[in-house]
Amino acid sequence: MTAPGRRSSTFTRLLRHGFTDPSAAERLLDGAEPASLRTDPVLLEALGATADPDLALHGLVRLLEAQPGPTDRRALLDTLTSAKPLRDRLLGVLGASEALADHLARHPGDWRALVTYEPSDLHRGVAEFERGLAGAGDPVALRVAYRRCLLSIAARDVCGTIDLAETAAELADLATATLRAALALARAAAPDDAALCRLAVIAMGKCGGHELNYVSDVDVVFVGEAADGADEDKALRAATRLASHMMRICSETTVEGSIWPVDANLRPEGRNGPLVRTLSSHVAYYQRWAKTWEFQALLKARPVAGDQELGAAYLAAVEPLVWQAAERENFVADVQKMRRRVVENIPAAEVDRQLKLGPGGLRDVEFAVQLLQLVHGRADASLRSRTTLDALKALAEGGYVGRADAARLDEAYRFLRAMEHRIQLHRLRRTHLVPEDEADLRRLGRSLGLRTDPVATLLREWKRHAAAVRRLHEKLFYRPLLDAVAQLAPGEARLSPEAARERLVALGYADPAAALRHLEALASGVSRKAAIQRTLLPVLLGWFADSADPDAGLLNFRKVSDALGKTPWYLRLLRDEGAAAENLARVLSAGRLAPDLLMRAPEAVALLGDGDGGGLAPRGRAPLEQEILAAVRRADGAAQAVTAARGVRRRELFRTAAADIVGSYGTEAQPAEADQGPLVDRVGAAVSDLTAATLAGTLRAVVRDGWGDTLPTRFAIIGMGRFGGHELGYGSDADVLFVHEPRDGVDEREAAEAAGKVVAEMRRLLQQPSADPPLIVDAGLRPEGKSGPLVRTLKSYEAYYRRWSLAWESHALLRAEVVAGDEDLGRRFIELVDPLRYPAGGLDEEAVREIRRLKARMESERLPRGVDPKLHAKLGPGGLSDVEWTVQLFQLRYGSAEAGLRTTRTRQALAAAREAGLVSEEHAAVLDEAWVLATRVRNAVMLVRGRAGDTFPTESRELAAVGRYLGYGPGHVGDMLDAYRRTARRARGVVEELFYGG
Structure with a gap:
């Protein structure tokens, strides 16, 4: 013995080889026979390579002690020393599985099952396992034979001779052989x-899927x-007795433990249904009563034992039902709801430890793949x-899942399943x-x-x-495209030429032949x-x-797809990224503006996704x-800088139009708002902000190109009209003043001059003409109008407004707001014009009459001839x-007294007038x-025509497209026009009262 306080050489070697309790291991070795075990470096090194060297040593000592005599012990040791494959297998199992070590201690000769190391031994199938179970004449013998076969699978698994998928497949094949043996025992007993019945055993779940634990x-x-x-009734009772006996043989616990529980709860009606049904009874149930989850379970159905012909007939009968299940109402939502319910039912204390059911667990992968x-x-x-x-591999090869996503899921699933296997292998507990x-x-880690x-x-x-599984599960399992695909009929989903032509006609495509050519160009071939x-x-x-124009939508989609054909992210985005595909379809079929903007820079499709x-x-x-200013700094000259600024503007106009x-x-992801006011405000603010940023960048580019860093004069741009009011539309000019x-x-x-x-x-x-839409800068609201200079000094504005300002100019200045250039100069300009637009004491009656005369003259002079005034959105009665x-009359009359009225925004000013009691709630x-x-x-x-207009289009398809944008479906264009007239008529009545004093 080693003196207290000193470590023996054996202790040191054991510590070096990974033993966590070298003292206990040393005591085991001291008492072990034969003595050579204590000093054999090969065995110590092999023990150190196992998952748990202490457990492996303990199991080896027990196995040696269990050998019938010295000759058997020597044979085991000699084989261990001389045959590395056996040594790795046996010690690997002993270091990973306490339960299999117990089996070897009870059956000390079973270690010889690990000696064989032939190529045919590496991937055993059902036939090999049936031979291994042959001769087991009772349930206890079957358990022993089962564990012996299991020992061979575990040994090759822990040594890496077979991978995760092969291990799971072999476990399923062993289960198949065991079910057959158990059924044979039940038949022999009765x-x-x-003789009365034919009985087929159909494996479900992981056994049916060849991926058992x-x-x-x-x-x-x-x-x-x-x-x-x-007689059928007698036959079914006999079959039920045989099935019940077979289940008991596998499930009951004896001195040799149990094999595994056989669970028949996936049968029709579950525990409440008969254990055995006829084929016709099964089919009738699935056709009339089955729930969504039952078809999901049938996905893995596989005949494994009993009457082969009957099993094949069952599979032939239920398989078509499985592949029709997705056509059920709310199918995708039901599967998603079932997965959420599984997570919700996990005990709180177990959620963070669940490999199978918890978020990011095995079920997340399996449910996503199955859906x-x-x-x-x-x-x-x-x-x-x-x-x-x-x-999963087939989904990736077919393009339904991205290759990178599939590879990541495959890697994660293998790791999580390997964890699950090794956890269960330790004590063979579920x-x-x-x-x-x-x-x-x-x-487990080792x-x-x-x-x-x-x-x-x-x-x-x-x-x-x-974390990777959870992220990809959310991405794939809740993909909006899935529900849409599920709602298609099988012929529609296949996109065969015949089905496609019929569907195109049914959907209202005006030129099905051209649409078919687009489909063929996009989808023919074997490429991904x-x-x-x-x-x-x-x-x-x-x-x-x-x-309103599906043909244009498909044509535009082909153009975008052709332009982005070699871009790897494009189709992946549409398939995987939230509502991107539906958003694109809406945008491409809604009119000309958004597609035209997109065609000039197709990469803007990326904006339609939910990404970063x-x-x-x-x-x-x-x-x-x-x-924009960063792009200007990088540019070589003003022309290039403004080209870059206009490119940003084009992209952002597309973003705004698409939104x-x-x-x-309205989509499932973003429902249409009942009150479209907020959406209108967002469009106006977005286009106005974009215009201001574009002008700021252009100003910087021009000044830098001509004068370097500093212009000889301070310079500011004042937004006017809709621009100053943050209410620009897609086709609006930018009304400005230059100071x-x-x-x-x-x-x-x-x-x-500068x-x-x-x-x-x-x-x-x-x-100037270019691929990007122009930005028209209109200074027509300047003093003296078109006759006056384009740009004035602040003093010149002050002098003009003091001496010559007319009522219309005060009216126009209500929208004045600084948009670009020198902020201090712009602020002083606003201070200059505030007294004009918000005059102290308001307007006198003569000024009010003058404004009314101006309004009446504008209506009579500017309204285009031949246009129905009641449908003119700008100048018609009840229009803008x-x-x-x-609203502006209220601002001029009461703006000096009511702070809320001092805003350039129409809707804000109207709300302020209402809050101040100047306008009733109803009128507002x-x-x-x-x-x-x-x-x-x-x-x-x-959006529809690609050019600005104030009246409804006359061409029927364009008018229908406007109607679709405004929420009116096919055949309801008349309702749209009636609703507009009605709304405008009510508004005109209020205007007559509030503006004209009627």
């Missing part, structure tokens, strides 16, 4: 019953029929695998909980090959894989791109048809200006002009509704 319920369904000449299979597998037989990993004990975690800090590394890898298109197009066709790019949420003025269309049409102030020491003529050049160059660069002039609501509707009509016309 030959009269066996070490310890798991084996789910089965029984199908019975009467043998020739037998994709059931939806897409109707039309694609390549997806109809019972095995999760095989199905559990899916990650252990909390440090020793258990250490053994069993998975994590030898450096195994506990911390295991927990880190587990959380990493679980074509495969993804075949998944997308059946659904997109329906979304295009939910518009901000999606369709409008960007504020500050980030827009920052981006407007999606919000107006400058010479810097100290600069001659006024030089300053004026300011004039800046204005001229800005307008030229923003309006009516509402705005009425009528005016607000009319203003919002008229604004939406103008926006709709621009």
